[in-house]
Amino acid sequence: MTGLGVRGFPGEWPQGQWMPPDVGPSGFICLNPWSASALSEWEKAEHQAREIGQLENDWDGYGGAGISSMVLSNTIHALEMLASCGVPIPTPDLSPTSAGTILLSWEHNGAEGCLEIGNTRYTGYLKIDALPPALFEGNADRIDTRVFWSIAWAILSPKLAPTVISEFGIRSKPADARLAA
Amino acid sequence: MRDWPREIADAETIVRGICSPYHVSKSGTLKPTAFDPAPNTDEVSVLRHDWIGTEECRRRSRALENAEQKKVYRGMAALSARQIRDSGAEVVDSREEFEGHTDIKHGFVVRPGEPLPPAALLAMRERNRALARIAMYYPDPDPAGAVWTGPPLRPRDDKHGSPG
Numbered sequence: 001m002t003g004l005g006v007r008g009f010p011g012e013w014p015q016g017q018w019m020p021p022d023v024g025p026s027g028f029i030c031l032n033p034w035s036a037s038a039l040s041e042w043e044k045a046e047h048q049a050r051e052i053g054q055l056e057n058d059w060d061g062y063g064g065a066g067i068s069s070m071v072l073s074n075t076i077h078a079l080e081m082l083a084s085c086g087v088p089i090p091t092p093d094l095s096p097t098s099a100g101t102i103l104l105s106w107e108h109n110g111a112e113g114c115l116e117i118g119n120t121r122y123t124g125y126l127k128i129d130a131l132p133p134a135l136f137e138g139n140a141d142r143i144d145t146r147v148f149w150s151i152a153w154a155i156l157s158p159k160l161a162p163t164v165i166s167e168f169g170i171r172s173k174p175a176d177a178r179l180a181a
Numbered sequence: 182m183r184d185w186p187r188e189i190a191d192a193e194t195i196v197r198g199i200c201s202p203y204h205v206s207k208s209g210t211l212k213p214t215a216f217d218p219a220p221n222t223d224e225v226s227v228l229r230h231d232w233i234g235t236e237e238c239r240r241r242s243r244a245l246e247n248a249e250q251k252k253v254y255r256g257m258a259a260l261s262a263r264q265i266r267d268s269g270a271e272v273v274d275s276r277e278e279f280e281g282h283t284d285i286k287h288g289f290v291v292r293p294g295e296p297l298p299p300a301a302l303l304a305m306r307e308r309n310r311a312l313a314r315i316a317m318y319y320p321d322p323d324p325a326g327a328v329w330t331g332p333p334l335r336p337r338d339d340k341h342g343s344p345g
Binding site: 052059060095 | 204217218225226244245247291292293294295296297298299300303
């Protein structure tokens with residue numbers, strides 16, 4: 001498992017870390033090319049994010065905070081990473097929150113993934129049926145690529161859930177610190 | 182009217198004003214974020230329907246509308262106080278705001294611009310999903326009309342999934 005490159009992940013995959021399944025002999029995930037319709041869906045998601053990014057203070061009538069340019073930029077970056085991570089994950093449902101953050105959420109086959117993206121931090125979780133949830137957090141402008149992998153594979157293949165959960169159910173230190181270790 | 186008790190009985194109908202586009206899904210169902218607390222608080226503003234009545238609830242809900250922000254009043258969602266408490270939240274009278282105002286209190290304070298800690302995010306999402314699922318959403322049949330022309334606002338009957 002060591003010394004392999006994974007598309008969407010900078011450098012070599014960290015030794016001893018969970019590896020996405022179905023890695024080809026070259027070390028890169030083997031995928032079908034993106035279809036035009038999939039690209040269009042991601043373009044729509046980005047367009048929706050930009051619409052949400054225009055919300056100003058009190059957008060919900062209950063004092064909701066407006067969406068800052070930084071939150072929008074971090075969200076667009078996350079969408080770009082998701083679209084190019086090499087796994088055909090469906091586009092997320094995007095929602096503004098009253099805090100002025102943006103929620104990315106998926107729900108499929110008993111799995112639920114959620115990322116809340118703010119100015120400087122992101123948090124999230126992955127929940128599959130009755131298994132203990134995996135919790136994520138880190139810097140919003142550098143979301144750990146493995147978070148995307150985890151959500152993607154859990155949404156697409158819930159049978160892989162135990163692997164995903166066991167590897168990412170750790171939040172004793174932020175993801176970036178784990179990567180650096 | 183002012184003698185209405187501060188204590189909120191389990192059977193009381195509690196109403197949340199709903200605006201689009203971000204509190205209602207494309208399929209017309211309530212989104213969990215419709216029950217997000219206001220920034221720097223853990224409170225979700227709602228109304229004591231049994232005290233102030235449908236028309237006053239509607240007037241307050243319509244006042245949320247803001248055309249410049251493309252915020253459009255769509256209707257009202259009704260829950261019983263017991264349903265709110267069953268979700269794990271509190272519901273407390275806050276008539277200091279105005280007569281009939283009350284708050285669902287989540288216990289998670291939302292800070293502007295930053296996400297909740299992950300465990301709190303999960304807990305609040307699960308609670309908001311429960312509230313959105315159990316709430317009886319009444320789209321206003323005539324949002325521009327002078328009075329409410331929809332059915333009586335009642336919480337969902339837990340057993341039968343329709344207004345009780």
